[in-house]
Amino acid sequence: MKETLVSKISKSLTALALAGGFLASAQVQAAASLDNYLTDFEFGVPQELKVQSQAWYKPQFGNAGWTHFSKWGQIKLKRGQTVSITVKTSVAGLYPGMSVWFRPQGKGFAPSNWYAGHSYHQYASIDTWNQIDQTTGTNLGRIKMDWVTNGFDTDGMKGTPTWNAAAEYPSNSSFNGISDGIPGSLTLSFKAKRSGLYQFVFAGINPDDKTATKPEDFSNNAMRHPVTVTVEKLLK
Ligand SMILES: [Ca+2]
Numbered sequence: 483m484k485e486t487l488v489s490k491i492s493k494s495l496t497a498l499a500l501a502g503g504f505l506a507s508a509q510v511q512a513a514a515s516l517d518n519y520l521t522d523f524e525f526g527v528p529q530e531l532k533v534q535s536q537a538w539y540k541p542q543f544g545n546a547g548w549t550h551f552s553k554w555g556q557i558k559l560k561r562g563q564t565v566s567i568t569v570k571t572s573v574a575g576l577y578p579g580m581s582v583w584f585r586p587q588g589k590g591f592a593p594s595n596w597y598a599g600h601s602y603h604q605y606a607s608i609d610t611w612n613q614i615d616q617t618t619g620t621n622l623g624r625i626k627m628d629w630v631t632n633g634f635d636t637d638g639m640k641g642t643p644t645w646n647a648a649a650e651y652p653s654n655s656s657f658n659g660i661s662d663g664i665p666g667s668l669t670l671s672f673k674a675k676r677s678g679l680y681q682f683v684f685a686g687i688n689p690d691d692k693t694a695t696k697p698e699d700f701s702n703n704a705m706r707h708p709v710t711v712t713v714e715k716l717l718k
Pocket of ligand 1: 635636637660661662663664665666667668
């Protein structure tokens with residue numbers, strides 16, 4: 483039986499779709515190393531780390547967080563444990579922001595000292611395959627991160643909440659501004675739904691402009707400022 487034109491086109495489209503699918507699955511991604519940016523945490527042991535003042539939410543980068551201008555932490559949790567993570571600073575005018583993910587490890591998964599790119603979405607899960615160490619060409623595997631929670635400190639924060647590409651203050655509620663009455667301090671609490679590794683990233687968002695009473699020069703984006711981070715186990 484003679485093939486109709488429609489049938490031929492249909493077969494060609496199917497072939498193209500298959501080829502496209504193959505290319506997509508074979509596509510590799512350059513991973514970003516978190517060496518020197520990632521700290522292991524234990525319950526109740528504060529760690530002082532340095533972050534940039536607007537790296538958790540960077541208007542110049544489409545409002546994404548910036549992987550290497552922030553700092554990362556991780557801790558293993560058991561299913562059902564309720565924990566809090568606090569990021570606080572004594573630097574006036576600096577407002578911490580933080581995102582938390584569950585990150586599966588083991589066969590097929592990239593080690594946790596690799597992240598999938600130079601920017602991160604503050605309130606999204608990711609699942610990406612064939613992450614590559616560009617230096618060695620090694621396929622690191624899959625980076626899967628299930629979003630758990632996020633937020634930023636609004637205590638004392640000035641600014642007009644307007645949402646646009648250049649906005650310094652996100653009015654999009656998914657960024658989750660939190661006021662607990664303590665300027666420079668942000669606490670996120672959550673219950674572990676699964677046993678395993680939880681990874682978090684933190685940095686500043688929308689710092690105050692430099693003033694006579696605020697000696698920190700936040701106009702220097704590259705400057706890093708100290709924050710103290712503590713993970714605590716909460717009683718049920
Ligand atoms: Ca606060």
